[in-house]
Amino acid sequence: MNLTSSEIARLIQSDAPTYARYFDRRFRQLKSTWKPPYGPFGNMELLDYYYRIEFQARGSPHVHMLVWIKDAPIYTPEPDDEVDVCKFIDSIISCKIYDAEEDTLMG
Structure with a gap:
């Protein structure tokens, strides 16, 4: 399904709470993949992280993040x-x- 950006924005705005839950579930699933040795940091241990979810003007969420890696x-x-x-x-x-x-x- 190839939607235009305006169609995606319309769908997000039509049911924002459902989309926010969907985004949260996807982000939690992504975070579960950060464990070594197969995570994005290889064998390096992720000590801590901080993130903030923001919403663009069209309602689309995105994440800003800092990570602390052991022995970096x-x-x-x-x-x-x-x-x-x-x-x-x-x-x-x-x-x-x-x-x-x-x-x-x-x-």
Whole structure:
């Protein structure tokens, strides 16, 4: 089902409480996948997190989040720290678009 953004906005606005419950359920399900070793942070332990759910003008919710990861490097304005932090970020962030035929874990 391919809906336009205006059709999606109309559906959200027509039953906002149901959509808010649906979004909450999806977000809780996403949070349940954060446990190592198969979570988005690999074997790194997630110590804590803080998030805030906001609603855009059209009613669509989104999340702003901070996470604290065990043994993550602490950034200071020193050149060596910048390199360590960049390596750490590169180890957990990927820009690859997965192909279900190539990657059996994702497919």
